[in-house]
Amino acid sequence: MSAPNKSYDPVEVEALKPEELERLRDEAFAAFAAAADLAALHEAKIAHTGPTSPLSLANREIGALPPQAKAEAGKRVGMARGAVSKALAARQAELEAERDARVLVEEAVDVTLAYDRAPAGARHPLTTLSERIEDVFVAMGYEVAEGPEVEAEWFNFDALNFEPDHPARAMQDTFFVQDKQGKADSGVVLRTHTSPVQVRTMIDREPPVYVICPGRVYRTDELDATHTPVFTQVELLAIDEGLTMADLKGTLDHMVQALFGTGMSTRLRPNYFPFTEPSAEMDMQCYVCRGESVGNPDRPCRTCSSEGWIELGGCGMVNPRVLIAAGIDPEKYSGFAFGFGIERMLMFRHNVEDMRDMVEGDVRFTRPFGMEI
DSSP, X not given: OOOOOTTOOOOXXXXXXXXXXXXXXXXXXXXXXXXXXXXXXXXXXXXXXXXXXXXXXXXHHGGGSXXXXXXXXXXXXXXXXXXXXXXXXXXXXXXXXXHHHHHHHHTOOOTTSOSOOSOOOOOOHHHHHHHHXXXXXXXXXXXXXXXXXXXXXXXXXXXXXXXXTOGGGSTTTOOBOOOTTSOSOSSEEEXXXXXXXXXXXXXXXXXXXXXXXXXXXXXXXOXXXXXXXXXXXXXXXXXXXXXXXXXXXXXXXXXXXXXXXXXXXXXXXXXXXXXXXXXXXXXXXXXXXXTTTTTOTTSOOTTTTTSSEEEEEEEEEEOHHHXXXXXXXXXXXXXXXXXXXXXXXXXXXXXXXXXXXXXXXXXXXXXXXXXXX
16 A cells, blocks of 8 residues: 655645735735725725635635645744734724714813803793782782683673774774684684683673783784883783772882882873773883972983873773663663773883894893793
8 A cells, every 4th residue: 555645736726826815914014004994994894804805705715735745834824914904903903093083172161151051041020920910909809801812792792882984993903813704804803802702801800800900912913112012911810899980090000019119109191092981091000110200300310201100091980871781781880991002011110122132032131030920
């Protein structure tokens, strides 16, 4: 029996030649160096170290060699693959360091800033003032009544003794709601005051009636420092036996003292309103100078222009025609009513100079009033 042929020299495999392995190694080095980010390096890793990469395929060729050639070929392939893995790890460490440095800059957090980046808001002062006024009268035994803002013309005008040709019905004062045919004489309006709520209350309830009616009203005014087409109004209605102007005056005095401080007083000046008779314009004593600026040039008052009084709203005894329209006997019952705009009172109480600040929704206006509830 013959011995194994140890001098057998097989045909050398091309992929295992030293110069070919060096070329594949250098190509991997170049690909790793050219990778600009970790994503590109990952693609280069797959191409040069993956199961189908040239070096991995060359490693498979070792199995076809005779035993005496495997050791040398395996050593050359292992050195090439080791060098490639080392270069890959070094380049990955460089790119990760660059990424971490970039993240520190791009996602930096300024720890000197306030921790609470969402500023707290506040309830609108018109809301809190309206509720405060309601509380004053609820404590006196009144109830809060509400009604629709889109109102029938009969409730808004006719039941309140507005004649058909009254100027308040004109288009320059009232928003009329069009019907389906586009006509403005639909008999529906955006309420111009909260007085329709009073009429509805008188119809729905039997006297005595003591209600306060806050709500949003609409008039065709331009938006400026002292006017707005949408504003908030509050009205009071009292219907009972034997009510007089003296009861009205006492109620007004109590209201201004509760809202502006003790010692405040009111006065009534004759005026005309279709729904009250007699009617009066209500003034309250200036809460700043308390009348001391009148005739005193050494102490002028900007709030009341040194007149000592501030106009607040209209009032009077309920017109008997209004009572009849609501089905109440004017021979048995009498009543008084008054109303004023809450925006104007807010301007008085807090020296707000521009009414537009109340409607622009800027939290810098509402926040100073706090979170009163």
